[in-house]
Amino acid sequence: MTSQIVDVAVIGLGSAGEALATALAEQGLHVVGFEPDRVGGECPFTACMPSKSLLHDATSGSSWDDARRHRDEVIAHLDDGSHADALQDAGVTLIRSRAGLVDEGVVESDGRRWRARHVVLATGSAPVVPPIDGLDDIPWMTSDELMVADELPESLLVLGGGAIGCEAATIMAGFDRHATVVEAGALLGGGVDAAVADRLAVQLRDAGIEVCTDAEVTAASETAGGLRATLSTGATIEAAAMLVATGQAPRWSGLGLEHVGIDDDPAVDDEYRVEGRDWLRAIGDVNGRSPWTHGANHEARRLAWLLTDAPPGPPTEHMAHCVFTAPPVAAIGLTAEAADDEGLDVVVGTARYSDVARYATDDLEDGVVVVVADRTTGALLGCSGTGARFDDVIGIVAALLHCGCTVQDAAELVLPFPTIGQVLTPAFRDAADAIG
CATH class of the missing domain: 3.30.390.30 (FAD/NAD-linked reductase, C-terminal dimerisation domain)
Incomplete structure (x- = not known):
């Protein structure tokens, strides 16, 4: 099978991949990008942007109908056309399908192959689903589904007290829905000092949100009105719906790493090389180094410098992160x-x-x-x-x-x-x- 020759192949065109592909193409490199879903990734459509729109309206007295209309305008009704157009205007060849490695520097998608000097993996992350007895038998949702929902459930059991879980609970409370947050650890918020986590718990409770720390859901079952969950503490909670927000895991599977002798949990160094391979890099959520959009954009900018032999400067050692509660x-x-x-x-x-x-x-x-x-x-x-x-x-x-x-x-x-x-x-x- 013949291969098209390119300078860089970018697999995944979310925040990191889109920014990198655009920057390299604007510098005259021949770039091909692969994305089976929306160009721009989750942040503009089902994560950062809709959640911040809903949080704004939830804490400013808007009705749900007005908030939903505002959200839909912000996310362009889930249309990635402007992102795709901008990418192609920069000179990137856009392939709307999945892709994977078949050999060193060779990417295959839908029966076609491209040979690249550099391959960059930017496939993001996926929700971690905890092993809960009965979870497979009940309907549950991720934050992506909640943030674009036409209607909010009357009550929500939130598994996980990190940024996603606390923000989802804040949205629910702002629209007069009940939320319960169950966090396995002692502290909410993720990566904050104990005094700050304690204050966050007070803020959530003051908003009418139930908070259960040092607790896990061990079993769940469907009821006539939704679901019932049993906690490790022995308590039971009933809710209309369940949100799983217990963390994210890098999307390494399905990328053909086995064809180049790399396992599905590879190491990524400070210059984003995968297992030390100079031709193979990974940026954004998939490398596990900085799981935020601003971190992904920084890595894209820095890798663009590295791949064009421009002085990249040192990696940013510290990256701020936020939980957009109220x-x-x-x-x-x-x-x-x-x-x-x-x-x-x-x-x-x-x-x-x-x-x-x-x-x-x-x-x-x-x-x-x-x-x-x-x-x-x-x-x-x-x-x-x-x-x-x-x-x-x-x-x-x-x-x-x-x-x-x-x-x-x-x-x-x-x-x-x-x-x-x-x-x-x-x-x-x-x-x-x-x-x-």
């Missing part, structure tokens, strides 16, 4: 618990939203911020918090981390009065004072 949660770097697990000697600084003037002027709900720094060097290691617009405030900490600032440097940062960002200052000073 109010939001955000974090970057190490938590105190993670630092302790790594054997680091750290100091912790804390602050409350009630410490700053904007809390009073805007009649804000109280929030908490935690800062982590190295006790010996003063190096700023991480920050997490929850409160009004903290999803934007975390960008200040991201800039400080990127520039290698110490917590003593951060404590002297002058932020405008009266802004919410000023909540960082007492936390930085608290940590700096602990160092002395």
